[in-house]
Amino acid sequence: MKIEDILIEGSISVLEAMRRLDETGLRVLFVADRGVLQAALTDGDVRRYILASGKLEAPVSGMANYHPKALPMEQRSQARRILKENAISALPLLDRAGRIQDVVFADGLDIETPERTDVPVVMMAGGLGTRLYPYTKILPKPLIPVGELPIAEHIIHRFTDVGCSRFYLVVNYKKNMIKSYFNDLQKDYEVDYVDEDKPLGTGGGLSLLKGRIDSTFFLTNCDILVDADFGDIYKFHKEGGNAITMVCAVKHFTIPYGVVELGADGVIERIQEKPEMNFLTNTGVYVVEPQVIDMIEPDTPTPFTDLIDRVRQGGGRVGVYPVSEQSWMDMGQLEELDNMRRRLEQQ
Helix, strand or coil: CCHHHHEECCCCEHHHHHHHHHHHCCCEEEEEECCEEEEEEEHHHHHHHHHCCCCCCCEHHHCCECCCCCEEHHHHHHHHHHHHHHCCCEEEEECCCCEEEEEEEHHHCCCCCCCCCCCCEEEEECCCCHHHCCHHHHCCHHHCEECCEEHHHHHHHHHHCCCCCEEEEEECCCHHHHHHHHHHCCCCCEEEEEECCCCCHHHHHHHHHCCCCCCCEEEEECCEEECCCHHHHHHHHHHCCCCEEEEEEEEEEECCCEEEEECCCCCEEEEEECCEEEEEEEEEEEEECHHHHHHCCCCCCCCHHHHHHHHHHCCCCEEEEEECHHHEEECCCHHHHHHHHHHHHHC
16 A cells, blocks of 8 residues: 555545545545645544534544654654554654655554454344345345355454454344354354344344343344444443444435425525535444343343433443444345445455
């Protein structure tokens, strides 16, 4: 990767910076003017900006760090010490004019190594998958192939990449087929099965894990892929003191029409030409504290959103970890499944 790939202008929008962060696969960009270092911008800066209700159309100049750490080229030998002492992931090396000549990354890698964390992962894998019929007439949704692997394996690999090694699959529909597949698979992780005798929803399905999980865990649906640093998501969850952290994707829409707003008397009050709208959308991935399971009524169908409301009403903290729209893939419907396949082929 060339240095130019991680250099941006301070005038570009936050939304464009998010896209650049996704494209590079790194977690840092540098604001530069003709190569001269001005500021640094990390994915953490973007996340905090979004949580503070910042506008995605605004320029990054309003949120970047204009006092970044850097070293002269001739002091390269001190880079490792500076990275460690300041707990930063990247350190630019500058020539005498302040132009970025090189970047030293933590651990000596060109792509930052995500934090590793070995916590349990619960996957809801028991649904009928009616929106994916006729595929699900033959296969349960977790075993629908996306490229060379079934979707459930793609999801598991994203967690094993950061060190997770124990998985709980809540199974119901065609559960013996799911068990046979993973039991016959050569793997370096453990899979336990939780039998759901009747549909209980995501929250109700969790009640079946009472007494089996006593630590913080990830929870994921079986029809989505999120490309994110799960180690950092876990760290964010713990530092925030959250009972539940919901991973949300930033959705950006441009309405392709002029939008008319009427006043009380039926007269046009305002016309907005092609307005842009931004939303935080639930991806179906969470970090959950084990005591949340104790709040679920056994053998009772419970949507996870109801459980979130219950936690909030009880004084528990529910946080949001934002990721970019490009980081989230959903195969809940046939058209989305085809889109996921195409995107994975391009990776």
